[in-house]
Amino acid sequence: MITYRDAVTQDGPQLAQMARRCFTETFGTLYRQSDLAAFLDQAFGATGLPGQIDDPAFTIRQAFDGDRIVGFAKLGPNALPLPSDAARGHVAELYQLYVTGDQHGAGVGPTLLEWAIATARYGGADTLALSVYVDNHRAKRFYARYGFVDVGRYDFPVGETIDEDRLMVLAL
Template sequence: MRNPTVADAEAIAALMADCFTATFGSLYDPADLASFLDALTVERWRAELADPAFAFLLAEDDGAAVGFAKLGPHALPVTPAGAMIELRQLYLRGSQQGSGLAARMMDWVIATARARGAGELFLSVYVDNHRARRFYERYGFEEIGIYTFMVGNHADEDHLMRLAL
């Protein structure tokens, strides 16, 4: 695992598209899925990788990108009690699930959030992604509300979750 650079934008973009499609692609009309993924441009990834408001972790296996995590500033419809940060994405290829890599990534997420002075860590997770929700609950995240997550023109219901740091 390492902190990626702007040069890793293409690998992260491809990993995001692959993981999102593998996990959720069957839920959407192809046009909605394409619209969502097309908005995640390599240029956008480069800008976020260069922006100190974001923190990234890239997980690799034999030099190939297999997962990533991204922390970012307040964007979800939550009212923090103080300093906060959001887990914007945590994706891992299916071949790596159950390997312990997700736990090591989450340890980095929490440590990085604390190191940046956050007292709260927020995320959203698709209501029917029970595996991810159980994973976050093991770390002490609690549901605090519902959030509408748009994929193209399709509205999904996500659980908003919070972890007090």
């Protein structure tokens, strides 16, 4: 049975390990090892994801199968360069929504996204924004089912490699 709760400080190491594994399994073959390592350290090292658990600007919701983290979503203030006509009112950003491969199709992703949408609304956001890798067609279809629309390109750095991401927004 999958359970959900907000992240706490003690979850940091396990959460970072899960996030590193998910990112590497999904995108690891796209990058030089040095670029991948630099990104993983920046995004999921001590000052990245684990360090944001106690930052009041962020909220991180986790999904557990027993005591194993199988998914998480991180919500916070928007840092994406959205086109002015796409950023309506107060904008929140969904920074990450990761689900382990063994949980794809099991409802973890939808539950986490529905939490993010509800939490952004409750926090007063008028728009929820995210970026998604241009060739991550599964994720783009997933977000589109919830009403997210593509509003432009975003250059996403992974080490020294610059990927094309798509900016997507949902009017809340």
